[in-house]
Amino acid sequence: MTLPRTAREPGRGGSRNAAFRWSHADQAAPPTTAGIVSEDENWQRIDHFLRQVVPVATAAKVRLACHPHDPYTPPGYRGVTRVLGTVEGLQRFVLMHESPYHGLNFCQGTVAEMLDDPAREIFAVVRWFGERAKIFNVHFRNIKGRKLDFMEAFPDEGDMDMARALALYRDVGYRYMLMPDHVPRIDGRDPSGVAFAFATATSRRCSTRSCHDRDRSRHRVTALTVIADLRCLGRAVRDVPEADLSPSCRGDPGPIVTISQASQSS
Numbered sequence: 001m002t003l004p005r006t007a008r009e010p011g012r013g014g015s016r017n018a019a020f021r022w023s024h025a026d027q028a029a030p031p032t033t034a035g036i037v038s039e040d041e042n043w044q045r046i047d048h049f050l051r052q053v054v055p056v057a058t059a060a061k062v063r064l065a066c067h068p069h070d071p072y073t074p075p076g077y078r079g080v081t082r083v084l085g086t087v088e089g090l091q092r093f094v095l096m097h098e099s100p101y102h103g104l105n106f107c108q109g110t111v112a113e114m115l116d117d118p119a120r121e122i123f124a125v126v127r128w129f130g131e132r133a134k135i136f137n138v139h140f141r142n143i144k145g146r147k148l149d150f151m152e153a154f155p156d157e158g159d160m161d162m163a164r165a166l167a168l169y170r171d172v173g174y175r176y177m178l179m180p181d182h183v184p185r186i187d188g189r190d191p192s193g194v195a196f197a198f199a200t201a202t203s204r205r206c207s208t209r210s211c212h213d214r215d216r217s218r219h220r221v222t223a224l225t226v227i228a229d230l231r232c233l234g235r236a237v238r239d240v241p242e243a244d245l246s247p248s249c250r251g252d253p254g255p256i257v258t259i260s261q262a263s264q265s266s
């Protein structure tokens with residue numbers, strides 16, 4: 001099923017951006033092939049799945065990173081009450097069958113789509129999940145707007161301060177990847193590749209600023225991996241040439257951690 005969205009809207013530089021405006025949605029749209037799934041039934045299915053899978057993943061040391069429901073939709077929309085479309089639902093989710101191998105693909109864009117004031121509220125959410133070590137991957141994406149009334153945006157123009165968010169991921173001990181997610185639709189050659197490259201470059205700029213902040217506060221530096229595009233998925237930061245790292249990270253004695261390499265926190 002495609003993500004629930006309303007018509008694309010004009011964005012910066014003539015881009016066409018995905019949006020979801022509840023006021024423009026077909027609120028009486030019929031159920032999908034999933035039929036009617038109540039809140040209780042959804043939780044029962046999740047419980048059944050986690051009960052079977054989490055012990056196996058834990059034994060095999062494989063992290064399960066669940067993406068939230070994108071976006072929040074009101075209960076019963078198209079027949080389904082999507083319980084992982086709220087912060088409370090995600091909190092309940094990670095505490096069910098709790099394990100260090102059961103957590104989230106923390107889509108910052110999707111989480112923002114659950115909030116009334118993402119620019120203000122996002123940091124407490126990152127902190128709640130980050131401090132409990134429930135974030136296994138980050139979709140580093142920004143939006144303009146709020147719950148039921150938003151447009152996807154380039155990371156540097158959305159409502160959330162992404163550099164501040166990145167610093168917070170660092171402060172809560174997050175060790176893994178920052179990954180671009182959806183990008184606005186642009187023109188020209190290889191539009192998707194170019195838009196993803198821009199999103200990546202913006203993430204790198206946030207990373208650099210974050211490093212500078214750390215230098216000033218004499219904190220130990222931990223470089224977070226920023227993945228260039230999907231072709232680079234899984235590429236460990238230890239394989240990235242030093243020249244590609246943020247200047248203030250180069251030669252720093254602090255640990256550089258990857259999805260496959262444990263961090264040292266002291």
Ligand SMILES: [Mn+2]
Binds near residue numbers: 109139
């Ligand atoms: Mn996502």
